[in-house]
Amino acid sequence: MTKIARRMFELLEPICLATFLAGECSEELAALGHRTYWDGYFASRAAPLGRVPAQVVHAAFYSFTPAEAARHIPSAWETIPPEASVAARERGSAASLRRMLGDELAGSPGLVRAADLTAKAATSAPTEGRVMYAAMRALPVPGDPVARLWHCATMLREHRGDGHVAALVGARIGGTEAHVLNALAQGVHPPESFGRIHHLPKKRLAAVMAGMRERGLVDAGGRFTDAGRETRQRVETLTDELAAAPYDALSAAELDELIAELEPITAKLVAAGLPVPSND
Known part of the structure; x- marks a missing residue:
């Protein structure tokens, strides 16, 4: 499913x-x-x-x-x-x-x-x-x-969204971090320029990026590491799995x-x- x-x-x-x-x-x-x-x-x-x-x-x-x-x-x-x-x-x-x-x-x-x-x-x-x-x-x-x-x-969108939040929490990915990963997946660089987060205070964005570098999710240039790409894919796969329940009714x-x-x-x-x- x-x-x-x-x-x-x-x-x-x-x-x-x-x-x-x-x-x-x-x-x-x-x-x-x-x-x-x-x-x-x-x-x-x-x-x-x-x-x-x-x-x-x-x-x-x-x-x-x-x-x-x-x-x-x-x-x-x-x-x-x-x-x-x-x-x-x-x-x-x-x-x-x-x-x-x-x-x-x-x-x-x-x-x-x-x-x-x-x-x-x-x-x-x-x-x-x-x-x-x-x-x-x-x-x-x-x-x-x-x-x-x-x-x-x-x-159904909100059902999927609730599951997505659960997957993000389980992976220790915060909301702003999720936008960074999404931006990188879409080829946006630097990810801080992404439309959903570019308006946030620069100090906050810098802290988020620093934390992601420390965890090995992005490299020094603000691009995906293998670990970051794998983490995002793991979240997306779990999101799909958690979104399947409604369709069991059909x-x-x-x-x-x-x-x-x-x-x-x-x-x-x-x-x-x-x-x-x-x-x-």
């Missing part, structure tokens, strides 16, 4: 990325009163957890620094209820998908079937140790097929059908500009 988990990640990730990379979701969140993209991001993604403090959001999201979470939580909820942010994220994401897919594909029987099978998988996995996944599971599954496909794909025939129905959907989204997913 590890190969299935990886294939499903490749097929479902572009559906989830509409939330972050297409304009409709940001527009919906801004209309609520969220002042910046990151206010809306933290408020809407963390909202299923309830009104938890920034420390909890930082722990669940893992890849951000404590200060980044605290800049947005709980202030993002002071005048906008979490439930409103959840609803706005769903509306905007579904609207983005409908626009990019077009009426014919968005309204097709194949998409309805893909949404139903994705929902079956997404609502079938154990929630133990899966904080973000469990929070999404507590939300109602939308009736509209496009919204249902997005919601359940996002639920028969072999249903998995084949789901892949066949998702392939044209994903291809259309990638053609519309959403990226092919990376390992992280």
Whole structure:
């Protein structure tokens, strides 16, 4: 099932990325009163957890620094209820998908079937140790097929993300360190210039790189060592293994059908500009 988990990640990730990379979701969140993209991001993604403090959001999201979470939580909820942010994220994401897919594909029987099978998988996995996944599971599954496909794909994304965090913790790789390894895997050098971390204080980035050099994960020039490359691959392999459980709910025939129905959907989204997913 590890190969299935990886294939499903490749097929479902572009559906989830509409939330972050297409304009409709940001527009919906801004209309609520969220002042910046990151206010809306933290408020809407963390909202299923309830009104938890920034420390909890930082722990669940893992890849951000404590200060980044605290800049947005709980202030993002002071005048906008979490439930409103959840609803706005769903509306905007579904609207983005409908626009990019077009009426014919968005309204097709194949998409309805893909949404139903994705929902079956997404609502079938154990929630133990899966904080973000469990929070999404507590939300109602939308009736509209496009919204249902997005919601359940996002639920599976959070399930995978929870497992990825567990794999990183087990390998003693912190959130910023994970971004460094991902940057190097993508050929970004120096890794400190990577978009997810370049804004962090130089002193913090220097300390992270020094620690990774001491552990033998990167060399003096800030490039992968063999040990660093092997560590990252070990994390990614375990992430795939931990992401497989939801698909146990589907028969072999249903998995084949789901892949066949998702392939044209994903291809259309990638053609519309959403990226092919990376390992992280």
